Amino acid sequence: MRSPSLSIQPTNCHKCRMSALCLPLTLDASSLARLETAIDRRRPLHRNQFIFHAGDRFESLYAIRSGAVKSYCTDSSGSEQVTGFYLPGEIFGWDGIHSNQHRNTTLALETTALCEIPFTRLEELSQNVPKLQQHFMRLMAKEITADQELITLLAKSSAEERVASLLISLSNRLKRQHLSATRFRLPMSRADIGNYLGLTVETVSRVFSRFQSFDLILCDKKEIEIINLPRLTAMASQ
Amino acid sequence: MRSPSLSIQPTNCHKCRMSALCLPLTLDASSLARLETAIDRRRPLHRNQFIFHAGDRFESLYAIRSGAVKSYCTDSSGSEQVTGFYLPGEIFGWDGIHSNQHRNTTLALETTALCEIPFTRLEELSQNVPKLQQHFMRLMAKEITADQELITLLAKSSAEERVASLLISLSNRLKRQHLSATRFRLPMSRADIGNYLGLTVETVSRVFSRFQSFDLILCDKKEIEIINLPRLTAMASQ
DNA sequence: GCAACAATATGATTTGGATCAATTCTGCGT
DNA sequence: ACGCAGAATTGATCCAAATCATATTGTTGC
Secondary structure, eight states, X not given: OOOTTSSBOTTOGGGOOBGGGSSOOOOOHHHHHHHHHHOEEOOOBOTTOEEEOTTSBOOEEEEEEESOEEEEEEOTTSOEEEEEEEXXXXXXXXXXXXXXXXXXEEEESSSBEEEEEXXXXXXXXXXXXXXXXXXXXXXXXXXXXXHHHHHHHHHHOOHHHHHHXXXXXXXXXXXXXXXXXXXXXXXSOHHHHHHHHTOOHHHHHHHHHHHHHTTSEEEETTEEEESOHHHHHHHHTO | OOOTTSSBOXXXXXXXXBGGGSSOOOOOHHHHHHHHHHOEEOOOBOTTOEEEOTTSBOOEEEEEEESOEEEEEEOTTSOEEEEEEEOTTOEEOGGGTTTTBOSSEEEESSSBEEEEEEHHHHHHHHHHOHHHHHHHHHHHHHHHHHHHHHHHHHHHXXXXXXXXXXXXXXXXXXXXXXXXXXEEEOOSOHHXXXXXXXXXXXXXXXXXXXXXXXXXXXXXXXXXXXSOHHHHHHHHTO
């Protein structure tokens, strides 16, 4: 079930870019072809469909082609903790590598198209294609970096800083995919945002209201427009 | 500057355990020998000596043989955020892989012996020794898991739960290295603990006092003894 | 179009941890 | 042993966000 539009730009064999895999990746033509065969394009999921559950056997990584995904884990007391939101061009599923079993549950926040990357095939390929191995190490390291940023955020900031940081983060990540950085849909609910940022729904809602009254953002239902990006950025990282 | 006591137990070539590398690792003798040559044992560091600074070029990973290390990063506003404590048998330095440059600064909290593992040599070796590649992927995934646990902790818990969780985490990690799980030295200051857990020094201090008055722990200077491990565990994860 | 329900928003009150302030303890150099 | 600086404890006060309560708005199926 592969697709020719798997976002491999075949213009230049020595500098091909696997945009489904998030970062520029320079591979020779045959490695690229082999990588392509390792990736399955899955039929689109719709809102609230699960990709995997906590406890499931770890088999694949997933790259997002379009849509959005949330990842959460359930602690011993049964309460949920959102651990990440993933946008187009991003890869998730790392959480299963350590124990061969997923720790998080992930689901589609809206209609979402995914590429599935079977991990064993990836490992085999990596052995022959050092570049690919490095690439995946880097992607994993990126996940570590993202997590550590969230830690910094949670450990210190006020409610306003946290919400501002999330908005800026989403904005930057969309920009990287050449999507609008100032006007986009928030695919997740206020409750998800609050859970992710360690705030209550009420607080999130109040912060959005305050931001609107400060003319930092405009918010109509799920559509958000960032009006004063510089000030919001300053707000996020002060 | 390698050492014969590099914690490779040479009893059984097909089931050797690189305890410096944290997880059981089954390798044939020649792979093991090659791995050994890739690891340098460094002379011991003492308290407050740096291993690397944020911004330094990323070259190696580090495994702790003895002692303890703290890792922190400095955000745009100049304030520090402790991102992790590392104990014997643990590996740190992943934060540099993504951009070839460290994001964190790390320093020894006490007299500490390290193994340095040059990353390029590790990558070369991994190509020939698939087991090793898998192994390092898993170690990296472990870092992601640890970070996500901290996120869960920071997003929701009370001061008491946070401190309890840290103590339990330290206890479990020491146990894994066959060190005492109920009586150990806290290598970090209250300020470090507070920073790591997103609490102030005063709050950390108060929580320790409260735990003592509840007969959960005994605390004499840096030496801590966990008296009621089950209850402390319950406290951590409720 | 209209229930019925979920998601948001907003107001009133409470509270856990931050902040400010003052000792006491501990390690360290002389 | 002494003195000093940083670390840790303990107390008093304050405040941001949680909690509780009650609209309001949005969404879905009939």
